[in-house]
Amino acid sequence: MDFSAPHAGFVIASYLVTFIVLLGLVLATWLRQRRAREQLKTLEERGSRRRRRAGKDGDSA
Amino acid sequence: MQKYANPTRFYALSGKVLPWLAAATLLAFAVGLYLALVKAPQDYQQGETVRIMFVHVPAAWMAMFCYSTIALASAIGLVWRHPLADVAAKCAAPIGASFTFLALVTGSLWGKPMWGTWWVWDARLTSVFVLFLLYLGYMAIWQAIEEPLRAARVAAIVALVGFVNVPIIKFSVDWWNSLHQPASVLRMDGPAIHMDLLAPLLVMGLAYTLLFFTLHLIAIRSEITRRRIRVIELAEVQG
Numbered sequence: 119m120d121f122s123a124p125h126a127g128f129v130i131a132s133y134l135v136t137f138i139v140l141l142g143l144v145l146a147t148w149l150r151q152r153r154a155r156e157q158l159k160t161l162e163e164r165g166s167r168r169r170r171r172a173g174k175d176g177d178s179a
Numbered sequence: 180m181q182k183y184a185n186p187t188r189f190y191a192l193s194g195k196v197l198p199w200l201a202a203a204t205l206l207a208f209a210v211g212l213y214l215a216l217v218k219a220p221q222d223y224q225q226g227e228t229v230r231i232m233f234v235h236v237p238a239a240w241m242a243m244f245c246y247s248t249i250a251l252a253s254a255i256g257l258v259w260r261h262p263l264a265d266v267a268a269k270c271a272a273p274i275g276a277s278f279t280f281l282a283l284v285t286g287s288l289w290g291k292p293m294w295g296t297w298w299v300w301d302a303r304l305t306s307v308f309v310l311f312l313l314y315l316g317y318m319a320i321w322q323a324i325e326e327p328l329r330a331a332r333v334a335a336i337v338a339l340v341g342f343v344n345v346p347i348i349k350f351s352v353d354w355w356n357s358l359h360q361p362a363s364v365l366r367m368d369g370p371a372i373h374m375d376l377l378a379p380l381l382v383m384g385l386a387y388t389l390l391f392f393t394l395h396l397i398a399i400r401s402e403i404t405r406r407r408i409r410v411i412e413l414a415e416v417q418g
Contacts (some may be wrong), residue, residue, distance in 0.1 A: 119216050119217070119227060119230060120221070120227055123221070123226055123227040124226060124227075124292075125226065125227060125228045125292040126227055128228060128231065128288045128289065128291065128292050129227050129228060129230045129231055131288050132230075132231045132234055132235065132284075132285045132288045132289070133216075133230075133234060135281065135284050135285065135288070136234045136238070136281055136285060139277055139280060139281050140277070140281075140390065142277075143273070143274065143277045143394065144390075144394065146273075147273075147274075147394045147397050147398050147401070148397065150398070150401050151397050151398075151400060151401035151404070154401045154404040154405045154408065155401075155404055157404075157408050158404050158407055158408050158411075161408060161411045161412070162411075165411065165415075
C-alpha cells in the first residue's frame, strides 16, 4: 500500500476503526465468559461446602 | 442435530472445536490482510481507496448474515421452544451490531473521498442504518425483560418482523435509484470484479465469517454458564 497516495488517511482510518471495534468485541466476549466461569466456580464451591456442612450436622444429630 | 442442541453436549463439543476455529480465524485474517494491504493492486478509478472495500464489504455481508442467523434461531426457538436456539439468537446480536456499525463507518470513510459526502439518505445506506437500530432494539428487549423465556418470545417476534429489512438491504440498489453501486460479487452472472481484487475480498469475508462463528460459540458457552448461575441462585433463594 502506498501511504503517500491521495486519500490514504481514509484507508488507514478504516482499518484502524475495524481493528479497534473487532478487538473490543473479542475482549468483551472473552471477559464475559471468564467472569461467568469464575462466578459459577464460586457458587459451586459455596454449594459443596454447604452440602458438606449439612452432611456433618446430619451425622452429629 | 437435535443431539448436539443439548446445552451440556453443546458445551463439551464447542470446547473442543473452539481452539481450531480461533486458529483458523487468525490464519484467515493474516492471509486476508496480506492480500488486502500488500498484494492487491490499486484500482484504476478508486486508487488506494479500494482497500477500504476489503473491510467494508465483509462487514456488510456479516451484518446481514448475523441478522439472518438471529431470525432463523428465533423461528426455531418459537416453533420448537428449544432453549439453545434462543441463546444462539441472543448471542449473535452484539456481534451483528458491531459488524453493522463497522459497515456504516467504513462505508462512510469510503464515501467521503469517492462520493464527496460522508452520508446520504439513500435506500441502501438508510436500510443498513435501520438494521443497526433493529440490532439495538433487539438487544434492549433482552436487557429489559428479566425472565429469559418471556424475553426470548418477545425478542423472537421482533427479530422475525425485522427480518423483512434484510432483502430490502440486498435489493435496495436494484429497486431504487441509489448512490451505492449495485452488487458486484453475489450476482447471477458471476462476480464483476477482477480476481486480484476479488481474492482478498473473499479471504477477508472468510476471516469475518470464522470470527463470527468463534465469537458466537464463546458467547453461547458464556450464556449457558450464566443460565446455570441463575438456576443455582434461584435454588439458593428458594431453599
